[in-house]
Amino acid sequence: MTVLKLRRGILVALALVFCLNGAVAMHAQSGQADVQGVVTDVSGSIVVKAQVVLTNTDNGEKRTVTTASDGRYSIPTVAPGHYSLTITAPTFSPETINGLVIQLDNHVNQNVTLQAGNATQSITVQSAVPAVDTTSYDVGGVVEQAQIEDLPIQNRQYLALALLTPGTTQAASRSFYSNVQSGGGVYYYANGFYWDGVSNQQTEEGDPRQNIPEDSVAEFKTYTASMPADLGWAMGGFTTVVSKSGTNKIHGDVFEYYRDTALTADTSFDKATELAEHTGSPLYKRNQWGGSIGGPILKDRIHYYGAFERTQATTSWTLFEPAGSAAAADYASLLGTFQHPSHDQLLTVRVDDDLKPNQQLFFRYSQEWQLSTANGCGGQTTAYCYDGEFPRKAYVVGHTWEPKPNMVNEARFQYAYISYELGPYNTPIPTKPEQLANPIYSQNVSLAYDFPSLSFGHNYAAVGVESRWQVNDSLTIQKGAHSIKIGADVSYIPYIDSDDLNLNGTYTFLTDQPFDDTPATEAKLSNPYQFTQNAIPQIFYLPSTQQSYFVEDSWRVKPNLTVNAGLRYDLQRGASFLDTYTPNTTTEPVIPGEGNPHDRGDYHNVGPRVGVSWDPFKKGNDVIRAGYGIYYNFIQTELQESEKLNFKNCNISLTTGIAPAGTPPNHVLPYPNPYNGLSVTDYCSTTPLTVATLSPYLQNPYMHQFSLGYSRQLGKDLSLSVDGLYNRGLRDYKIYDLNIPANYPANTARPDPTFYQINQNASTSANEYKGFYVKFDKRLSHRYMYTASYALSSSHDNNPHQAPTNYNNLGEDWGPAQFDQRNALVLSGSVDLPYRIQVGGIYSLRSNLPFSVTTSTLSPNMFPVNTNADGTAQYVPGTTRDQGNRGINYAAINAYRADLDANVNPYMSACRSGVAPGTGSCLSTNLGPKSIASTGYNDFDLHISVIAYKHNSLQLKIVGQAFDLFGTENNLTINTAPTTNSFGAATSGNNVQIGELAAQFSF
Incomplete structure (x- = not known):
């Protein structure tokens, strides 16, 4: 499919959207x-x-x-x-x-x-709305305005409160995106996000596109299973957000939240680093300030609402060498502690207009400006660290029309934009992909120097730009006991990506030498061992479309029985399958297994959904509900980029042999010009290439979701919900080397000598999820509210998006998913006390995450050969994937370590005889569960406020918040290398004991 055909296809889809109601009416679903x-x-x-x-x-x-x-x-x-x-x-x-x-x-x-x-x-x-909805069959929970206002939220990011809903987790670790996984037992990229009825998601990786000012969020709902047919392109959970509108009264607020070094405790990892680097607690200052205002433009008709907030922080990073070492003298002028500023600025403006009694118009503009500096700098490196800006914006227009009393049409249009703009640390940040191919900019991507004790340079830049043109329309018709909804949702998503990774090369030296990043010391460097370079900037265009068409009927069969049946069809074209790509077979070799990209695509994504809700006692207090559906996921753009880069790189690696001391080197690598005046491209690697391709049979992954639940209203504002889930996911992709040697390791010859690896993405991954949820929910009344949720779950998969660990036994990859937390308890609540004091808190307790024990270190008896020709680390004999914290076979690990000691460890005999081992030591062979640091999560956050002044609608509130109040160190990562005596030790952790002071004036 060409780009022209892709655009024609989107125009046809858009025409179908508008034909649903015969009028170009646009409205963001409210x-x-x-x-x-x-x-x-x-x-x-x-x-x-x-x-x-x-x-x-x-x-x-x-x-x-x-x-x-x-x-x-x-x-x-x-x-x-x-x-x-x-x-x-x-x-x-x-x-x-x-x-x-x-x-x-x-x-x-x-x-x-x-x-x-x-x-x-x-x-x-x-009257009042009952605490239990007896006509709903979905599994999820609403977070209302009182919870957003009265519970502690780190960084004022509303989505953190999705964790109040059982079945959500925070196991993902994302750099500048949200890390909430909202259900289904799958990864972050399988979640969906809607804001006012349009997508708030990027296709590059599947994350939320924009952060939202907390003041502009009216409420949101997170579905963990059984969402209706008008929501899709997510096989996991889904979060829908509704933004605030203005009212007939002018209202708003201004606020300031403040943190600094004195209010923030250091983790044990921070303290160890500070002690080693002699820096003490680093500088830290953080201000989060902003405000909101809403009111009438024309009473009872036109209203406005706007919210703005800015978070700015200053921290520091240190370039360090041990005091007194030769390296500290060699690089003295470069070492030190440097400031690390960042900011994130959010703006949302919304206008609502009741055009007529049966028509409403709505417009929303939102923007985010984000800066993050010195990412990856510190310790002994500045190479590949970067400064980054992440601008994002969206324009949304919508229209609601009631042509008849029993008919409502909602249409909406969105243009959205997001980019990441990364430049080498302390250099100008690029703003457009084309800049990276321009010598005027690319000179900022400097030559890098890699010494044994220091990596220094500015050698990484990248720009990715994604926009979204979205139109959707839904028509709801009430006919007797039926509520019928039909609609379509279409997006055209242009995407362009580029990078200058190591564009001007890196010299590697085997000895430390005096260096201060000036021409004088650069000229004196000698005897480089290696030079590597990616000599050609990479720029590629990856447009795609997402189309969805649905119909559903909510049928009130009886006053106490509702049946919801729906059908959804999802179609994705373009970059997801690279069906716009034509290989150049006249100058490039044909890749086995690639097939014809124009024949690719998945046209079979029909997803039935059905749900039943039954009030058995006809009193409105109880509901038994069940749901089943097939939910498809879109394929992320970034995961398919590599096929377009085949044969486009110029990878250079020049190495000199180093002879024994006192003899001339085997070969002198020219410095500072490694090419002796020849063209750079004359040195492009001619070794067999590693290439990537997509399977001709690649398909959209999908999930079968089954749910069964019961809810009961225990009081006017108190309810209990119990849910059981079973999900079975299929067709996520894994990566297979099609050029793996047959009968390896006996045979090491690859079938096609033109290539090294031929890595194909194929739809063969699977997962299974079982969950049991319990939730008590007390809505705000009588001055207090609370929730108590518990999830018992099990999530298994075969390591999607990764290559098999052992091609001879693919079953070894089946095991607990990386984010499989068996038990999760979340308690939250707030209470209004005398003297205008309000207290709110959240307590979270989650069990350990699993881990794998893999190694490439061979032992003669237990692990004599690596069974993967690509050198992939293998599971320690006797173990399989992610058994750590899931009943791992410690006897197998101890036997493997003993075999290393007996046959490989050069210090074994000295250790066994009691002689000091010198620079090495024997491996402990008495490992057990107590040898492994916890990866569980135990946290209590507290919010206390007092109204210091109040007069009519004017109010001044003083706020104090503490996150991880009890100072529990929640480890993020542990050492999983079985060849070290620090195996199982924690290597990084979450922040501990963050204090925050705030003032908020509302009117």
Whole structure:
């Protein structure tokens, strides 16, 4: 498929979206909630053509419908907020029901009994939305405004509160993205994110595209299973966010959150580094400030809301050599401690306009400016460390139209943009991919120098730009007991990526030499051992499309029984399969197994979904629910880039042999010009290439999701939910070397001598997830609220996106997933105390993560040969994948270590005879579970605030927060190398005991 065909395809898809309603109406979906019921008189007879008006009491927006011939009314697609319901009919007294607080995805059943009377005899009653939704079948949870305001949130990132929902975890480690995995027993790239009804996700890796100011988040819902058919392209969990709108009153706030060195404790790893480098606690200062304002432009019609916040921090990093060492003298002018500033700035502006009683218009603009410096600098290196900017923005326009009282059309349009712009540390940051091919910029990517004690240089730059043009439309029709929804969602996603990795080369020296990054000392360097270079900038264009079409019907079979059936079709084209790519077979060798890219693609992604919810006692307090669905995942752009880079690189590696001391070197590597005046490309490597390709049968991965649950309302604001899940995932990809030698290690010859490795991505990965969730949820009332959630789960897979460890036994890769935390307990709550004091807290307890024990160090008896011709580290004999913390065979590890000591370790005899081992030591052979540091998570965060001043709507609040209050060191990584005596020791950890002070003035 050519780019031209790709664009034509997207135009056809867009035309289909608009044809759903015959009008170009655009609206960002405001919520999935609905209100319905039956209107009767005191005798139980139905009241036909009664007028039902739903009014948003915050902004005056009204929705009007009439009851049908069966007395039923239904108001679909209601935004979260505070509402009243007024019902009028001839010969009856009007009735107004106040106090309806509707959350995202609520299905509110409000039956009404009218009293005989006239229009002057109005009746007003107070009602509330039940704590249990008896018509919903999904598994998940809503985080409401009170929790966002009153619970401690590190960095004011709302998504951290998704962890209040059982089945979510925080096991992923992401550099500048969110690390919440929201369900399904799969990785971060399998989650979905919507903001006001449009995608807030990037296709490069699958992360959330933009952070959102906390003040602009009204509430959000995280689905961990059984989401409806209008949500997709995620085989794991899904999070939908609704932003705040203005009301008829001007309201807003300004705030400042502050941290510094005195409020932040150091981890044991920090302390060890500070002691070794003689730096003491490093400089740390952090300010997070901003505000919001919303109100009317035209009362009851046009409203605005805006939020802004900026986080700026200054830390430091140290380039260090041990005091008194020769290296410390060689590099003295480069060593020291340097500042490390960063900032993240967020802005959101939203305007809502009630054009007519049956039409609403909405516009949102959001932007993020992020700077991060000196990433990867420190210790003994500046090579490959970088400064980065990450600009992001989105424009969203939407329109809601009710052409008939029983029909609502929602359409929405989005243009979004995100890029990462990385430049060598302390040099100008590039802003466009084309700059990396321009000599004017690429001179900033300097020559690098790699000494035994120091790696120094500025040799990494990269720019990736992704935009999204999205249109979606959904039409909801209420017909009797049926709520039918049909829609389409189409995105065109251009993406361009580039890098200058080691563009001007790196010299490697086997000895330390005086060096201060000046021409004088550079000229004096001598006897380089190696020179490497990637001499050609890499720039490639990878556009793609995502198309989805769906229909679903929520059928109220009986007042206590609802059946939801849906069908969704997902289609992805372009970069995901590289079907826009044509190999150049006239100048490049044909890659075995590549096939014709234009024949690639997955057209079979039909996903049925069905759910049942049943109130067995017909009292509105209980619901038994079940769901099943097939959920497809999109293929991330970054994971498929490498095929376009085949044969485009110019990799250079020049090495000199080093003769024994006192003799001339075998070969002198020219310095500072390794090419002796010849063209750089004359030295491109001619060794057999390692290439990458996609399987002709590559398909979108998908998940079968099964859920069964029960919820009960224990009180007006208290509910209990219990859910069981079983998920089976298929067709995620693994990487296979198609050029692996047959009968290896007896035969080392590769089948195709033109290539070294031929790494093919094939849809053969699988996973299995079992989960049991329990949650108590007490909504805010009587001055307190709380949640208590527990998840018992098991997640297994065969190591997706990785090559097999042992081609002779593929089953060795099946085991616990890397993020498999068997037990997770999260407690949260807040209470309003006397004297205007409010206290909130979150306690999290999660069990250990698993790990694998792999090695490339051979032992003569237990591990005489590496069974992988590509040199991949193998599981220690007697173990398989991720058995660490999952009943690993320590006897096998001890036997392997004993075999190393007996046959390989040169200090073995000295150790065994009791003689001091000198520079080495024997390996301990009495390892057991207590030898392994914990990778569990134990954390308590606390929020305390006091209202220092209050007058009418004016309020000054003083806030204190503490994260990891008890100072528990939660280890992030441990040493898993079985050939070291530090095996099992922790190597890095989370921050401990972060204190924060804040002031917030609201009006």
